[in-house]
Amino acid sequence: MAVISYAQMTARRAGGVGRHFLSQLSLLSQKLPNISLVLISRSTKSLRASHRTTPLSLSTWEKDLEASTSPPLTIEQTLKFLGELPDKRVLVDNTSSQDVADAYPAFLKQGISVVTPNKKAFSSSLRLWHAIVESSYRPYEPYLARGLIYHESSVGAGLPIISTLKDLLHTGDTVHRIEGVFSGTMSFLFNNFAPLEGAGGTWSTQVRKAKDAGFTEPDPRDDLNGVDVARKLVILARIVGLEVESTDSFPVQSLIPKELEGVGSGEEFLERLSEFDGRMDEVRNEAASEGMVVRFVGSVDVRGKKLKVGLERFDKGHPIAGLGGSDNIVSFYTERYGDNPLVVRGAG
Amino acid sequence: MAVISYAQMTARRAGGVGRHFLSQLSLLSQKLPNISLVLISRSTKSLRASHRTTPLSLSTWEKDLEASTSPPLTIEQTLKFLGELPDKRVLVDNTSSQDVADAYPAFLKQGISVVTPNKKAFSSSLRLWHAIVESSYRPYEPYLARGLIYHESSVGAGLPIISTLKDLLHTGDTVHRIEGVFSGTMSFLFNNFAPLEGAGGTWSTQVRKAKDAGFTEPDPRDDLNGVDVARKLVILARIVGLEVESTDSFPVQSLIPKELEGVGSGEEFLERLSEFDGRMDEVRNEAASEGMVVRFVGSVDVRGKKLKVGLERFDKGHPIAGLGGSDNIVSFYTERYGDNPLVVRGAG
Numbered sequence: 001m002a003v004i005s006y007a008q009m010t011a012r013r014a015g016g017v018g019r020h021f022l023s024q025l026s027l028l029s030q031k032l033p034n035i036s037l038v039l040i041s042r043s044t045k046s047l048r049a050s051h052r053t054t055p056l057s058l059s060t061w062e063k064d065l066e067a068s069t070s071p072p073l074t075i076e077q078t079l080k081f082l083g084e085l086p087d088k089r090v091l092v093d094n095t096s097s098q099d100v101a102d103a104y105p106a107f108l109k110q111g112i113s114v115v116t117p118n119k120k121a122f123s124s125s126l127r128l129w130h131a132i133v134e135s136s137y138r139p140y141e142p143y144l145a146r147g148l149i150y151h152e153s154s155v156g157a158g159l160p161i162i163s164t165l166k167d168l169l170h171t172g173d174t175v176h177r178i179e180g181v182f183s184g185t186m187s188f189l190f191n192n193f194a195p196l197e198g199a200g201g202t203w204s205t206q207v208r209k210a211k212d213a214g215f216t217e218p219d220p221r222d223d224l225n226g227v228d229v230a231r232k233l234v235i236l237a238r239i240v241g242l243e244v245e246s247t248d249s250f251p252v253q254s255l256i257p258k259e260l261e262g263v264g265s266g267e268e269f270l271e272r273l274s275e276f277d278g279r280m281d282e283v284r285n286e287a288a289s290e291g292m293v294v295r296f297v298g299s300v301d302v303r304g305k306k307l308k309v310g311l312e313r314f315d316k317g318h319p320i321a322g323l324g325g326s327d328n329i330v331s332f333y334t335e336r337y338g339d340n341p342l343v344v345r346g347a348g
Numbered sequence: 349m350a351v352i353s354y355a356q357m358t359a360r361r362a363g364g365v366g367r368h369f370l371s372q373l374s375l376l377s378q379k380l381p382n383i384s385l386v387l388i389s390r391s392t393k394s395l396r397a398s399h400r401t402t403p404l405s406l407s408t409w410e411k412d413l414e415a416s417t418s419p420p421l422t423i424e425q426t427l428k429f430l431g432e433l434p435d436k437r438v439l440v441d442n443t444s445s446q447d448v449a450d451a452y453p454a455f456l457k458q459g460i461s462v463v464t465p466n467k468k469a470f471s472s473s474l475r476l477w478h479a480i481v482e483s484s485y486r487p488y489e490p491y492l493a494r495g496l497i498y499h500e501s502s503v504g505a506g507l508p509i510i511s512t513l514k515d516l517l518h519t520g521d522t523v524h525r526i527e528g529v530f531s532g533t534m535s536f537l538f539n540n541f542a543p544l545e546g547a548g549g550t551w552s553t554q555v556r557k558a559k560d561a562g563f564t565e566p567d568p569r570d571d572l573n574g575v576d577v578a579r580k581l582v583i584l585a586r587i588v589g590l591e592v593e594s595t596d597s598f599p600v601q602s603l604i605p606k607e608l609e610g611v612g613s614g615e616e617f618l619e620r621l622s623e624f625d626g627r628m629d630e631v632r633n634e635a636a637s638e639g640m641v642v643r644f645v646g647s648v649d650v651r652g653k654k655l656k657v658g659l660e661r662f663d664k665g666h667p668i669a670g671l672g673g674s675d676n677i678v679s680f681y682t683e684r685y686g687d688n689p690l691v692v693r694g695a696g
Contacts, residue, residue: 027520032487139380159690160515164508171506172375196665317544317670325688337695340673342507346680346690 017117018042018094019062026058037061039073039081046070048081075103083110089147093118102128105135108147113137117153122238123231126245129238155232156182156328157348164344165239165332173336175240179299180330181320182232184348185223186296188215188326194284194293196316203280204273211270215326219266224255226296226309233298233307240302253310255280255296287313293321319343365465366390366442367410374406387421387429388413394420396429423451431458437495441466450476453483456495461485465501470586471579474593477586503580504530504676505696512692513587513680521684523588527647528678529668530580532696533571534644536563536674542632542641544664551628552621559618563674567614572603574644574657581646581655588650601658603628603644635661641669667691 022037029035036055040047047065049055057064073081082089091107093100093116101121104114105128114136122129137146155161168175181187188210193200200206207224210216216223230247237244244250256269257276263269287294292313297320299308314321323329328348331341370385377383384403388395395413397403405412421429430437439455441448441464449469452462453476462484470477485494503509516523529535536558541548548554555572558564564571578595585592592598604617605624611617635642640661645668647656662669671677676696679689 024520158519158684160508160512160692163511167508172372319667319670319693322665322667322670327688332694336506340675340695342692342694344508344690344692345667347685347688 016094021092021094022058022061029058038085039078040065041073041078043072046072048073075099075106079103079106079110079112082107082112089113090115092116093121096120098124104128104149105131108132108135108137108149111145111147113147113149115150117151117157119154119228119231119235122151122154123234123247126238126243151235155235156330156344157184159328159330159344159346159348161236161330161344162239164342165236168332168334168336168342169240173334175302175332175334177299177301177303177333177341178233178236178240178330179297179320179333179341181295181323181328182229182298182330182348183223183296184326184328185210185215185217185220186229187323187328187348188213190293190295191323191325191327193280194287194295196293196321200284202274202277204270204277207273208270219269221256221260221266221269226252226254229296229298230307230309233300233309237300237302237307240300242300242302242305242307244307250307251310253296255311283311291316295320295323319345364442369440369442370406370409377406385409386433387426389421389426391420394418396421423447423454427451427454427458427460430455430460437461438463440464441469444468446472452476452497453479456480456483456485456497459493459495461495461497463498465499465505467502467576467579467583470499470502471582471595474586474591499583503583504678504692505532507676507678507692507694507696509584509678509692510587512690513584516680516682516684516690517588521682523650523680523682525647525649525651525681525689526581526584526588526678527645527668527681527689529643529671529676530577530646530678530696531571531644532674532676533558533563533565533568534577535671535676535696536561538641538643539671539673539675541628542635542643544641544669548632550622550625552618552625555621556618567617569604569608569614569617574600574602577644577646578655578657581648581657585648585650585655588648590648590650590653590655592655598655599658601644603659631659639664643668643671667693 025035025037036049037058038049038055040056040061042065045065045068047056047061047068048070082091089112091112091114093114096118098120101118101124104121107114121132132149135146136149138144152160152162165175189206192209193203193206207216207220211220222228227247230252234244234247257279259276260269260272263272283294290313292315294311294313296310297312319331320329326347327345329343329345331343333341373383373385384397385406386397386403388404388409390413393413393416395404395409395416396418430439437460439460439462441462444466446468449466449472452469455462469480480497483494484497486492500508500510513523537554540557541551541554555568559568570576575595578600582592582595605627607624608617608620611620631642638661640663642659642661644658645660667679668677674695675693677691677693679691681689
């Protein structure tokens with residue numbers, strides 16, 4: 001088995017994904033003593049194991065990093081540092097940085113595996129996607145000793161979406177269509193705004209409530225523009241084999257009123273959003289008049305090579321209509337599963 | 349990466365799982381030329397690669413096996429044959445034989461990996477379960493060079509149930525409860541007998557229909573006794589860490605009327621089943637009078653260490669009530685997922 005020996009953590013904000021990752025690593029390392037943490041790199045500083053035999057402490061890393069006066073490592077320095085280590089190495093990228101993502105092919109070619117939730121690596125330019133795939137380990141050419149790449153959490157957070165899709169493909173199934181609710185924020189908003197039973201209040205109230213509950217980005221427009229969902233769709237579509245150039249290559253419906261796109265702050269946006277509640281009311285009422293509810297979904301039509309992100313109506317009995325909380329749901333329609341898709345659902 | 353070099357297939361019936369496996373292997377081998385088929389063993393005969401450098405043909409195996417006059421290999425002979433081969437070896441057991449299952453620990457200890465849908469290996473005696481776990485590869489002791497064991501399809505067929513459960517556990521989540529519909533046959537029967545809308549006909553008609561559609565075992569009692577579901581529950585419970593002795597250690601509701609248990613043939617059973625339609629009508633009506641539907645489910649209460657298989661009532665809005673066709677559904681209630689479980693659903 002691979003001995004995971006090195007990890008880099010680059011956290012944008014203290015207390016974020018990076019911190020959680022290190023606390024999980026700390027737990028895991030008690031069961032798998034062969035894991036050593038050798039480098040933590042943040043935007044402002046870094047911490048490096050001084051000797052190969054003395055890894056960083058997983059219990060005092062936070063204090064140690066605080067005390068460190070070393071500047072952050074450049075990509076080149078990180079590559080050099082990891083390249084000189086003899087064991088199996090894993091770069092854990094907890095940033096959402098395009099710069100780090102752009103360097104994945106270089107890491108992989110050096111045999112350094114990459115684990116990351118960073119969507120940008122897989123949903124920005126098609127060229128980077130191909131470079132990553134071509135630079136990573138391939139069972140056909142094991143002698144190349146390339147790194148493995150894992151990015152399960154780039155779609156559906158902890159839900160087994162990417163692994164399920166790859167399993168279907170690797171075992172010879174043909175995927176016809178993927179459809180789902182890919183954003184916990186959008187799920188929360190629409191499950192509350194257009195519930196199966198009862199009234200849902202105004203749209204702007206729901207967005208405010210979602211923000212207060214911590215379900216949105218600091219600026220809610222980063223959720224409402226649909227780009228996050230579009231990125232996830234691009235990732236799934238590319239795994240299936242579609243050559244999707246970018247999130248601009250297909251229709252992505254934004255729920256930001258045109259008039260508020262240029263508004264300065266997220267707070268100002270929220271304050272003015274109620275002016276446009278009428279529009280969302282109309283969308284909800286039109287669906288309701290046909291006994292349906294509206295949801296924000298993404299879909300990949302594999303045969304038609306079409307991707308789409310936006311509002312759609314669903315019968316109340318449809319699994320997408322019946323979602324609760326901030327659940328994600330993804331349905332895989334395949335040759336093997338026929339009309340009844342393989343469905344994965346849960347918190348995103 | 350592991351080069352899978354040897355496979356044994358033991359198929360009880362021609363045209364069954366074993367045949368499908370070999371046709372999938374044939375497809376896969378075009379992409380992964382390092383896979384060699386070296387042994388096919390059936391109940392009546394076997395076919396063995398004569399030289400290490402000349403594997404069996406994946407295109408003519410059926411004819412070649414037909415022409416073979418070699419008797420089936422005993423477990424000891426198989427162990428010896430595979431043990432002498434230098435590469436990585438995989439035993440694919442497509443039987444439901446207890447004898448083959450009992451030999452897994454011996455194979456694993458010799459470094460031979462095992463892939464199988466054979467439920468008996470994991471749901472019969474707790475002693476065999478522990479022997480399998482202890483004989484297989486452990487990341488803590490890689491120097492033991494033990495075989496890996498994969499049995500995803502022993503629960504939920506192609507659905508990612510076991511891998512999802514293991515992922516939850518390996519990443520530090522605590523599983524509180526597992527609940528679901530684990531039998532495609534039971535799913536089909538109850539989705540039709542107690543549909544969300546409309547009438548469902550009599551129970552005996554539905555069983556007959558399921559049999560005619562090929563959804564039951566040759567003798568439908570092998571589905572209706574609940575043992576198949578109980579076996580799957582035992583597997584999941586043991587993975588979570590519960591020491592479940594056997595399928596006799598917890599309540600398993602059988603849908604076979606006591607009066608028909610001793611009836612000779614499955615056909616005779618089917619003919620007489622209508623005499624007992626009143627009982628199932630009552631079950632359905634009682635649920636309906638409260639606006640609910642009845643389903644055949646299994647559940648593992650991890651904290652309470654309780655397993656249960658049988659009929660339960662569900663609100664019409666519950667995901668289990670809304671199943672279609674012969675779909676399976678499994679919900680994982682965990683610390684991380686809180687009240688909204690992680691759900692996997694699809695054809696079983």
